[in-house]
Amino acid sequence: MERLGERLGADGIGQLARYIQASREAALLVCEGGEAAAVALHEARGDVARAQAWLSEAKPPRTGPTPARASATRDGGGSSLKWGNSKSTPTYGHTFSEHGAQNTKGLIGEAGGTGKPQGQWLNNDAAAKFLAEQRPNINGPTTVNIPEGLGRVVNPDGSFSPATRAILVPSANGGFRTAYPIL
Incomplete structure (x- = not known):
């Protein structure tokens, strides 16, 4: 709780x-x-x-190459997943556009405005690689431990706390809907 x-x-x-x-x-x-x-x-x-x-909505884990080893994978719907490319919306959803390293100012405003902490990845490329390695192992929204220094939480008062875990939400296309660090 x-x-x-x-x-x-x-x-x-x-x-x-x-x-x-x-x-x-x-x-x-x-x-x-x-x-x-x-x-x-x-x-x-x-x-x-x-x-x-x-x-x-998540698919069962793949039996073929893991996303970390494949530069691009085709899903059943035909859209290309580009594992490791943090700018790929089909692959990572709004993970990096909303929770990426470049969005500190927006997350401070969101946390302050909603009164709810907001997760932020500190290195988009490293986070994309980490998430690609996690995807074959999840079938639904889940919480995983993350490496030290990979993410932080923006608190409603504008302060930052190191994140130790992340919530990963897979999408039906085999990628992610979103993923964000939590305490």
Whole structure:
């Protein structure tokens, strides 16, 4: 609960509790799916079907070359995934456009405006490589440990804290919807 509180803030936890109290299905989703399901339910604003779709949209792990070894991989939809290229939106979603090293000013504003901490990658290329290595091992939103110095959290007061973990949210195309550091 502490990790979830760090990510969602007091207001987010309160809203999540209201979703769970209002719907037996929401309560079961979070009970069965843990932290990842709670994050999905919060992101879906209490819509259980949307949260379930979000959790299940990832493909099973690949059996072929790992993304770290392949410069580009084709998914079933035909779009090219460019592993290791942090500017590839099909591959990394909004991971780097919203949480990248170049976005400090925007994340300070977002954290201050929402009152919720925001994750930031400190080296986009190193983070892209790290994420490419993680992708074959995940099937839904998950939390992983990250190497020291790879990410930080921008706090609502404008201060920074070193991140030790990240939430990774895969997308149906075989890449990521988003990924961001957390405490």
